[in-house]
Amino acid sequence: MVQGIGRVISSLSSMKIIFQDKDFIIVDKPVGIPVHAGIGTENPSASSRKASWAEKTLVDFLVEKFPEIKSVGDSPELRPGIVHRLDRETSGVLVVARNQEAFNYLKDLFKKREVEKKYLVLVHGRLKNKEGKIEGEMGRSKRDFRKQSFVRGKIKVRKGRYSLTYYRVLKEWNDYSLLEVFPKTGRMHQIRVHLHSLGYPVVGDPKYTFKKYKKQSYPRMFLHAREISFRDQKGKRRKFISPLSQEMKDFLGRIDDRKE
Structure with missing residues (x-):
């Protein structure tokens, strides 16, 4: 670890x-x-x-x-x-x-949904499915208003609550996976909630995680909005990229340096 x-x-x-x-x-x-x-x-x-x-x-x-x-x-x-x-x-x-x-x-x-967004996310664990989609209904949690609730699957979703995220695994280690994530809707905390629902919470997320990870210390939450693209008002396709921050590069480097 x-x-x-x-x-x-x-x-x-x-x-x-x-x-x-x-x-x-x-x-x-x-x-x-x-x-x-x-x-x-x-x-x-x-x-x-x-x-x-x-x-x-x-x-x-x-x-x-x-x-x-x-x-x-x-x-x-x-x-x-x-x-x-x-x-x-x-x-x-x-x-x-x-x-x-x-x-x-x-x-x-x-x-x-004509804006394409791409995120880089580091999660705990190794995903069983190396690519896939997560969909279902999201809404304010009744237990804690600071959190979002989620019911996964093809269900009858109330208006304004449908959520959809695609993902694929870029790289794996023993206890971490680096994902490329494509949210198609924009619900609050969507990526964090969706990945937690699969059993693979975002590294460093203090809110949507499991007890065994709460005592671990991380420099930040490893969720990064890497890219956004859309057509501007003149019809020109625009794409903008944000490089990974140094602390994220350093952490990934430390994982690579471990003996698996």
Whole structure:
């Protein structure tokens, strides 16, 4: 078993702009930075709201660099320009709209599932099936509002709750597998919940895991939004890639160096 030394701590200074034009921005989000204030809370107390709003977010970084996005989106006071999200502990590529027309266009692409997303994920264990799909109904857990529940299989799914993820194994070790994952819907915590439902939780995930992994220390959650592609408003195919962070490369290198 390979363990990390402490958790990775990122700051807004580690944020990178991969691409920008008059319509959208492609951001490389580091691990540990929330996209906007209030993510992961529901009916928070006054004190927790104050703490949440005091924390620096991706939106803070964007508004400072691109003040024109302040009025863009369906809730610009909370998430200006934000078309989709990544979890706080997920790193990688994110598209942000610079004007309302681009926001509406990109939002529609996501709704129609015409945006292709590719993730690199390290999980515990070796998958029985080296490629496959996971589908079923997702929704807020009744036991814990901070988590998502999932019923796997071809069932009659309630409107707005269907979830679908494809995956394939890229590399295996004795107790880890590196996957390439393609989510076709965008439910909260979808990849994490889906892989946990198969019995292969994401390495470093503190929320969707098993008791035997909770005492192990890892530098971060190993979920990385590697690639996003879509057709822009002019019909041109666009593809953007976020390289693996150094801490992820180092951890994978330590696994490779072990004697299996």
